[in-house]
Amino acid sequence: MRRPMLALLAAGLIAAGAGEAARAAETPAPPQEHWSFQGIFGTFDRAALRRGFQVYKEICSNCHSMDLLHYRNLEAIGFSEQEVRNIAAAVQVTDGPNDAGDMFERPGRPSDPFKAPFPNANAARAANNGALPPDLSLIVKARAGGADYVHAILTGFKDPPPGFKMFPGMNYNEYFPGHQIAMPPPLSDGAVTYADGTKATVDQMARDVATFLAWASEPNLEERHYTGVKTVLFLIVLTALMYGVKRKVWAEVH
Amino acid sequence: MTAAPVKPYGFKNPLIRWIDHRLPMFSYLDHELHEYPTPKNLNYMWNFGSLAGFMLVAMVVTGVILAMHYTPNAGLAFDSVEHIMRDVNYGWLLRYLHMNGASMFFIVVYVHIFRGLYYGSYKAPRELLWLLGMAIFVLMMATAFMGYVLPWGQMSFWGATVITNLFSAIPWVGDAIVTWLWGGFAVDNPTLNRFFSLHYLLPFIIIGVVILHIIALHRFGSNNPLGIDMKGPQDSIPFHPYYTVKDMFGLGIFLIFYACIVFFAPNFFGEPDNYIPANPLATPPEIVPEWYFLPFYAILRSIPNKLAGVIAMFGALVLLAAIPWLDRSPVKSARFRPAYQVFFWVLLGDCFLLGFCGAHPPEGWYVLAARLGTIYFYLHFLVILPLLALFERPRPLPRSISEPVLGGGMIGAPARAAPMERA
Numbered sequence: 001m002r003r004p005m006l007a008l009l010a011a012g013l014i015a016a017g018a019g020e021a022a023r024a025a026e027t028p029a030p031p032q033e034h035w036s037f038q039g040i041f042g043t044f045d046r047a048a049l050r051r052g053f054q055v056y057k058e059i060c061s062n063c064h065s066m067d068l069l070h071y072r073n074l075e076a077i078g079f080s081e082q083e084v085r086n087i088a089a090a091v092q093v094t095d096g097p098n099d100a101g102d103m104f105e106r107p108g109r110p111s112d113p114f115k116a117p118f119p120n121a122n123a124a125r126a127a128n129n130g131a132l133p134p135d136l137s138l139i140v141k142a143r144a145g146g147a148d149y150v151h152a153i154l155t156g157f158k159d160p161p162p163g164f165k166m167f168p169g170m171n172y173n174e175y176f177p178g179h180q181i182a183m184p185p186p187l188s189d190g191a192v193t194y195a196d197g198t199k200a201t202v203d204q205m206a207r208d209v210a211t212f213l214a215w216a217s218e219p220n221l222e223e224r225h226y227t228g229v230k231t232v233l234f235l236i237v238l239t240a241l242m243y244g245v246k247r248k249v250w251a252e253v254h
Numbered sequence: 255m256t257a258a259p260v261k262p263y264g265f266k267n268p269l270i271r272w273i274d275h276r277l278p279m280f281s282y283l284d285h286e287l288h289e290y291p292t293p294k295n296l297n298y299m300w301n302f303g304s305l306a307g308f309m310l311v312a313m314v315v316t317g318v319i320l321a322m323h324y325t326p327n328a329g330l331a332f333d334s335v336e337h338i339m340r341d342v343n344y345g346w347l348l349r350y351l352h353m354n355g356a357s358m359f360f361i362v363v364y365v366h367i368f369r370g371l372y373y374g375s376y377k378a379p380r381e382l383l384w385l386l387g388m389a390i391f392v393l394m395m396a397t398a399f400m401g402y403v404l405p406w407g408q409m410s411f412w413g414a415t416v417i418t419n420l421f422s423a424i425p426w427v428g429d430a431i432v433t434w435l436w437g438g439f440a441v442d443n444p445t446l447n448r449f450f451s452l453h454y455l456l457p458f459i460i461i462g463v464v465i466l467h468i469i470a471l472h473r474f475g476s477n478n479p480l481g482i483d484m485k486g487p488q489d490s491i492p493f494h495p496y497y498t499v500k501d502m503f504g505l506g507i508f509l510i511f512y513a514c515i516v517f518f519a520p521n522f523f524g525e526p527d528n529y530i531p532a533n534p535l536a537t538p539p540e541i542v543p544e545w546y547f548l549p550f551y552a553i554l555r556s557i558p559n560k561l562a563g564v565i566a567m568f569g570a571l572v573l574l575a576a577i578p579w580l581d582r583s584p585v586k587s588a589r590f591r592p593a594y595q596v597f598f599w600v601l602l603g604d605c606f607l608l609g610f611c612g613a614h615p616p617e618g619w620y621v622l623a624a625r626l627g628t629i630y631f632y633l634h635f636l637v638i639l640p641l642l643a644l645f646e647r648p649r650p651l652p653r654s655i656s657e658p659v660l661g662g663g664m665i666g667a668p669a670r671a672a673p674m675e676r677a
Binding site (some may be wrong): 024036040068134137138139142143144145146177216218220223224225227228229231232235236239242243245249253254 | 294333336340346347350425451465478491495499500502503505506507509513516517518520521527529530539552
């Protein structure tokens with residue numbers, strides 16, 4: 001439903017989305033995947049969200065922060081209050097100053113933001129060969145292609161084509177602009193063990209974590225979709241009513 | 255001293271009668287909305303004026319509420335917008351309504367402007383009405399530009415840098431002016447603070463100019479698709495209820511479109527880069543303005559000299575404003591101007607071409623297309639329009655508005671009296 005509407009809009013306002021086309025000329029466009037949250041009735045696949053959070057927690061969060069999310073937000077994707085408490089309590093956060101004026105460590109609470117892997121950007125660069133792993137809170141909205149792009153990057157690692165000159169420490173990725181990405185391939189088959197028994201292939205993990213990151217970028221997507229459906233239905237009825245009133249009022253003029 | 259005897263208005267409600275006798279706001283509204291004679295043949299293109307008014311109010315209302323939660327500080331602005339999106343009740347809705355409202359406002363206003371161009375609504379005696387409209391358009395562009403800077407994303411920051419740098423093209427004082435605009439030596443916190451202040455101020459100035467625009471409109475009333483004056487009561491109908499109900503129907507259609515964007519594709523008009531926090535050390539691969547600036551951006555970039563490019567870009571606006579004096583044809587509506595009608599559509603196509611070029615990096619054939627588009631834009635206003643007035647043979651105009659509608663014989667028929675009484 002989303003694609004045809006976009007195409008229709010694009011016909012009217014060709015110029016609007018045209019920037020992406022030029023970028024796509026250098027790097028192949030990420031393949032279009034099917035996502036549970038697509039379309040006007042789209043909702044997040046809860047099981048995929050849970051698995052995606054697990055992939056983030058066990059793999060991505062070693063380098064990537066998610067500063068805009070709080071542990072309490074996880075209740076929205078199906079974790080119980082107690083589960084959220086346990087997840088938060090598993091990290092130590094710095095708090096303070098206390099009455100003596102000292103900072104202190106305490107277990108995390110649901111109201112804390114996700115703990116970042118590095119204290120600051122310089123520390124992150126120092127630990128990552130000079131590259132800064134971007135914050136992932138908005139990554140799906142901050143990249144052309146969205147979840148397709150995230151999935152494509154995570155599954156797009158390849159051996160460089162013959163003759164392609166690589167900088168030291170870089171990795172070849174088909175879908176990354178310029179094809180050289182500092183991130184080594186983060187996923188390998190079986191890298192996580194899913195509690196629900198889903199086979200943890202690279203493609204499956206990429207799909208799950210892309211779903212989780214899509215939710216993180218747009219936590220109100222489901223509410224937006226169903227409010228939208230109700231709003232548009234209401235407006236259609238209102239507009240039809242207005243058309244009837246207009247016809248009646250104008251009947252004598254024509 | 256004593257005013258002319260007050261014509262008693264037959265308001266039934268004694269409180270309204272009491273107020274109106276002392277402050278004639280109800281009789282004023284009655285005069286401007288109910289009695290206000292409007293040509294009976296306005297088509298749906300005339301809905302876009304009231305739609306623009308609706309969007310202005312919608313933007314002010316959503317904007318005032320957003321400002322209650324937004325923080326205009328370079329270190330906090332980006333996160334405060336995300337706070338609105340994530341933690342404020344219905345903040346995502348307010349923010350998406352406002353963000354896409356800017357695009358909706360420009361769509362509506364562009365249709366409104368091109369409707370004026372097609373039906374010659376800018377011609378005497380409506381030149382000032384047109385100029386006031388142009389003033390609103392320029393104020394809107396300034397407001398939209400500054401609003402786009404406020405989320406302090408990458409495109410906000412670099413867009414602000416590129417656009418403010420345009421002023422450095424002014425000889426001698428350019429650099430000093432840019433420093434003055436920035437409040438420093440780069441786009442930074444002082445720039446964000448003043449942009450927020452002005453972004454809050456300008457809409458209220460727009461409201462002031464809109465009031466003038468409406469006063470000027472009501473002096474001679476709306477133009478109409480035939481471009482001929484109303485000859486008497488048989489040509490007109492009262493604005494209310496006829497056009498209020500027609501505007502409500504148009505508003506419904508428009509709101510369906512607006513809601514579909516807001517709820518199902520809220521980032522369609524935006525750039526992904528603006529969800530990356532502003533970083534003065536990393537220039538995005540491409541700096542693209544919002545879609546509504548793209549034709550002007552294409553004109554700017556099509557000229558290799560910076561000063562000349564800036565002049566050409568602002569010149570395009572000046573030409574648009576000067577059209578009442580460039581188009582000397584006495585016939586208003588393009589319906590009766592066979593040649594102008596063709597050139598109108600070519601101009602519209604030219605604007606789409608320029609917009610398309612503006613969205614792409616200036617390489618390859620885009621450069622040539624943008625240059626040809628720019629030349630044609632100037633040619634249309636400076637050569638084609640003046641020549642058309644001399645050489646075009648307009649089709650014969652109908653004698654009155656009711657003639658083509660009623661088929662000649664019924665001029666003077668009371669098409670108006672009966673329905674009015676029921677209203």
